[in-house]
Amino acid sequence: xxxxxxxxxxxxxxxxxxxxxxxxxxxxxxxxxxxxxxxxxxxxxxxxxxxxxxxxxxxxxxxxxxxxxxxxxxxxxxxxxxxxxxxxxxxxxxxxxxxxxxxxxxxxxxxxxxxxxxxxxxxxxxxxxxxxxxxxxxxxxxxxxxxxxxxxxxxxxxxxxxxxxxxxxxxxxxxxxxxxxxxxxxxxxxxxxxxxxxxxxxxxxxxxxxxxxxxxxxxxxxxxxxxxxxx
Amino acid sequence: xxxxxxxxxxxxxxxxxxxxxxxxxxxxxxxxxxxxxxxxxxxxxxxxxxxxxxxxxxxxxxxxxxxxxxxxxxxxxxxxxxxxxxxxxxxxxxxxxxxxxxxxxxxxxxxxxxxxxxxxxxxxxxxxxxxxxxxxxxxxxxxxxxxxxxxxxxxxxxxxxxxxxxxxxxxxxxxxxxxxxxxxxxxxxxxxxxxxxxxxxxxxxxxxxxxxxxxxxxxxxxxxxxxxxxxxxxxxxxxxxxxxxxxxxxxxxxxxxxxxxxxxxxxxxxxxxxxxxxxxxxxxxxxxxxxxxxxxxxxxxxxxxxxxxxxxxxxxxxxxxxxxxxxxxxxxxxxxxxxxxxxxxxxxxxxxxxxxxxxxxxxxxxxxxxxxxxxxxxxxxxxxxxxxxxxxxxxxxxxxxxxxxxxxxxxxxxxxxxxxxxxxxxxxxxxxxxxxxxxxxxxxxxxxxxxxxxxxxxxxxxxxxxxxxxxxxxxxxxxxxxxxxxxxxxxxxxxxxxxxxxxxxxxxxxxxxxxxxxxxxxxxxxxxxxxxxxxxxxxxxxxxxxxxxxxxxxxxxxxxxxxxxxxxxxxxxxxxxxxxxxxxxxxxxxxxxxxxxxxxxxxxxxxxxxxxxxxxxxxxxxxxx
Numbered sequence: 001x002x003x004x005x006x007x008x009x010x011x012x013x014x015x016x017x018x019x020x021x022x023x024x025x026x027x028x029x030x031x032x033x034x035x036x037x038x039x040x041x042x043x044x045x046x047x048x049x050x051x052x053x054x055x056x057x058x059x060x061x062x063x064x065x066x067x068x069x070x071x072x073x074x075x076x077x078x079x080x081x082x083x084x085x086x087x088x089x090x091x092x093x094x095x096x097x098x099x100x101x102x103x104x105x106x107x108x109x110x111x112x113x114x115x116x117x118x119x120x121x122x123x124x125x126x127x128x129x130x131x132x133x134x135x136x137x138x139x140x141x142x143x144x145x146x147x148x149x150x151x152x153x154x155x156x157x158x159x160x161x162x163x164x165x166x167x168x169x170x171x172x173x174x175x176x177x178x179x180x181x182x183x184x185x186x187x188x189x190x191x192x193x194x195x196x197x198x199x200x201x202x203x204x205x206x207x208x209x210x211x212x213x214x215x216x217x218x219x220x221x222x223x224x225x226x227x228x229x230x231x
Numbered sequence: 232x233x234x235x236x237x238x239x240x241x242x243x244x245x246x247x248x249x250x251x252x253x254x255x256x257x258x259x260x261x262x263x264x265x266x267x268x269x270x271x272x273x274x275x276x277x278x279x280x281x282x283x284x285x286x287x288x289x290x291x292x293x294x295x296x297x298x299x300x301x302x303x304x305x306x307x308x309x310x311x312x313x314x315x316x317x318x319x320x321x322x323x324x325x326x327x328x329x330x331x332x333x334x335x336x337x338x339x340x341x342x343x344x345x346x347x348x349x350x351x352x353x354x355x356x357x358x359x360x361x362x363x364x365x366x367x368x369x370x371x372x373x374x375x376x377x378x379x380x381x382x383x384x385x386x387x388x389x390x391x392x393x394x395x396x397x398x399x400x401x402x403x404x405x406x407x408x409x410x411x412x413x414x415x416x417x418x419x420x421x422x423x424x425x426x427x428x429x430x431x432x433x434x435x436x437x438x439x440x441x442x443x444x445x446x447x448x449x450x451x452x453x454x455x456x457x458x459x460x461x462x463x464x465x466x467x468x469x470x471x472x473x474x475x476x477x478x479x480x481x482x483x484x485x486x487x488x489x490x491x492x493x494x495x496x497x498x499x500x501x502x503x504x505x506x507x508x509x510x511x512x513x514x515x516x517x518x519x520x521x522x523x524x525x526x527x528x529x530x531x532x533x534x535x536x537x538x539x540x541x542x543x544x545x546x547x548x549x550x551x552x553x554x555x556x557x558x559x560x561x562x563x564x565x566x567x568x569x570x571x572x573x574x575x576x577x578x579x580x581x582x583x584x585x586x587x588x589x590x591x592x593x594x595x596x597x598x599x600x601x602x603x604x605x606x607x608x609x610x611x612x613x614x615x616x617x618x619x620x621x622x623x624x625x626x627x628x629x630x631x632x633x634x635x636x637x638x639x640x641x642x643x644x645x646x647x648x649x650x651x652x653x654x655x656x657x658x659x660x661x662x663x664x665x666x667x668x669x670x671x672x673x674x675x676x677x678x679x680x681x682x683x684x685x686x687x688x689x690x691x692x693x694x695x696x697x698x699x700x701x702x703x704x705x706x707x708x709x710x711x712x713x714x715x716x717x718x719x720x721x722x723x724x725x726x727x728x729x730x731x732x733x734x735x736x737x738x739x740x741x742x743x744x745x746x747x748x749x750x751x752x753x754x755x756x757x758x759x760x761x762x763x764x765x766x767x768x769x770x771x772x773x774x775x776x777x778x779x780x781x782x783x784x785x786x787x788x789x790x791x792x793x794x795x796x797x798x799x800x801x802x803x804x805x806x807x808x809x810x811x812x813x814x815x816x817x818x819x820x821x822x823x824x825x826x827x828x829x830x831x832x833x834x835x836x837x838x839x840x841x842x843x844x845x846x847x848x849x850x851x852x853x854x855x856x
Contacts, residue, residue: 036407036410
């Protein structure tokens with residue numbers, strides 16, 4: 001999935017002097033306050049961290065409370081969705097006007113009906129709401145499906161994503177993975193215009209028939225020419 | 232279309248015509264919203280007018296409102312937070328309490344779709360729902376009256392059920408919403424001056440959140456906020472409201488009798504002061520006390536339900552942390568600590584032991600001296616007053632206390648010095664206080680009796696630091712009397728200040744906060760919540776009866792001086808003015824050593840003592856005269 005990246009960060013964590021006896025716990029507690037919030041410095045939402053304290057020495061800040069500044073390197077897992085990235089998430093609610101999904105269990109995404117391409121039609125089947133593709137009956141989006149969509153915008157404060165299902169390679173992730181490998185890009189385009197395909201096959205057959213006729217005429221002519229030379 | 236025209240009359244006319252399909256309404260509403268962005272606000276303003284209309288709705292108006300709300304639910308993606316400010320303000324200004332269940336459902340659906348559609352609306356939706364914890368303040372008197380009737384209770388359940396299920400639905404769509412919710416609930420918590428029904432309803436909702444699906448996420452901070460509020464209310468109740476009693480009586484005499492039933496009064500001469508009337512007098516008009524009482528009832532009931540569902544231990548851990556931060560450090564909190572008492576009574580094995588071990592740790596290895604003394608006061612009071620604590624556990628805890636005191640005094644070689652060794656003196660006082668209550672129950676078990684005898688209590692009491700002189704005289708006196716009677720320890724007979732409650736030295740070690748007279752779990756004085764505490768509480772009268780019931784005959788001769796502590800002036804008067812004179816007379820009486828004629832009282836009036844409530848006296852006791 002796009003939007004996830006791992007990065008190494010050099011951090012300095014400032015601890016209150018009362019934490020001097022349990023530095024590791026204090027560091028973990030400070031780092032945990034970064035979780036699930038968007039940080040401009042890292043340009044992303046911190047999802048996980050792995051600190052590595054290199055040395056036992058810490059700088060003491062001058063001031064009323066002599067805070068300890070501990071240097072460490074941390075590996076961070078960051079989530080930073082940008083517009084036009086492809087993301088996947090689980091659908092939690094479907095209505096005529098919108099599809100709501102949850103990404104990675106914490107970020108909510110909404111796709112409004114103007115961002116759902118016309119291929120998908122809203123239906124209520126057996127009391128359950130579902131979006132079904134008009135071209136492929138098996139391509140369905142309902143509650144519990146993993147969908148793949150493009151990011152339109154990202155609200156950094158509440159980690160809310162607004163997405164779009166306009167592009168062709170978006171929709172139910174499992175169906176797309178199963179069916180997209182058999183088709184190349186061009187054929188997919190053709191496959192979406194079945195009438196053109198049938199017309200092309202017919203022209204192919206007629207052209208082949210014509211060519212066959214031409215071959216027969218050519219053979220006859222060449223054999224007649226061979227006969228007259230022999231005379 | 233019906234919506235386009237002015238709401239009042241023409242709506243009724245048009246509603247009789249064809250019904251409109253949902254998509255037509257959707258289309259119309261979307262157009263109205265888009266037009267408002269461009270600047271053409273006619274349809275938009277009509278929409279806002281429909282939403283605002285809330286007084287006495289006839290069924291057609293209700294139907295119109297509902298259709299508008301449903302159409303808006305579909306058009307949420309067209310809404311803009313700036314251009315549609317007035318519409319959003321109208322929606323968020325609606326209160327679920329004013330409408331019927333249909334409109335409530337439609338409004339709630341709208342809120343859910345608003346919250347899910349964009350991050351900007353999440354906070355606003357959650358705030359609106361939190362405001363609906365209580366009825367709208369504009370018609371508060373109407374709702375307060377309504378809530379006393381059964382249909383008011385129904386209404387409350389309808390509203391609150393919907394509010395909490397909406398929180399759940401929003402959390403399903405926006406997983407991080409509980410974090411915002413926690414912050415909003417804490418910020419909007421009513422202060423202590425809010426009217427009682429409102430603050431009680433708000434706290435009830437907080438407890439519902441704690442036990443609900445989001446409880447794991449928000450429950451801890453809900454409990455902490457509630458404990459903070461309890462302490463705030465507690466601190467507001469002034470000490471002088473509670474007692475005007477006689478400081479020269481012994482600590483043990485000042486306790487309220489545990490009357491078995493309010494009708495069981497032994498006839499008494501003088502004024503009859505039942506516990507009930509005392510409570511009424513002190514707390515009847517006191518609004519803060521009533522609020523605290525109702526909140527404590529809610530908290531106790533919640534603890535009971537937690538215990539029923541098996542969550543008590545996690546809840547208790549949060550409460551214990553909050554206790555250490557706020558209750559322990561508050562200056563002599565009066566009732567808030569009973570939350571811990573009740574929680575321990577529900578699960579003595581786990582919670583009780585956790586509580587005791589935390590207190591012992593703070594005493595033995597804490598940092599601040601005031602907190603250490605406070606912790607040991609809590610410990611002593613708890614071990615003495617909790618009926619559900621096993622004697623073996625009391626003995627074990629006593630042993631650790633004694634060992635600490637013994638190690639301490641072995642390292643000291645100085646003389647008596649109240650201020651320098653105040654922690655030691657408070658530890659000794661705690662040991663004596665616990666033994667006053669529990670000596671009988673400990674001695675009755677042979678194994679524990681030998682354990683008690685092996686403890687180095689005598690060595691501590693005979694040490695040059697002279698704890699017997701420094702600790703509160705009434706406790707010392709009671710302890711020595713019991714020790715002599717039960718022939719447990721041999722302690723020196725010579726000490727002064729019989730019958731005095733306190734001395735210069737005890738005041739010195741207690742310090743400004745008077746931690747020498749701090750007994751946190753003294754008898755409970757709040758009326759409504761008393762029924763939770765009473766079954767688990769040990770009253771001094773219960774214990775003393777068990778000590779003295781065998782010895783009625785020996786009372787007169789060797790107890791004459793000690794009797795002065797037990798007996799009570801015949802003419803106790805409720806009046807404040809007279810009380811001072813009585814104290815004066817009484818003090819004069821005590822200076823004589825002729826035995827009072829107390830045999831009648833002693834034998835016959837064991838159950839009928841008329842007493843003032845025993846609590847910590849105000850710290851300005853001599854000056855109050």
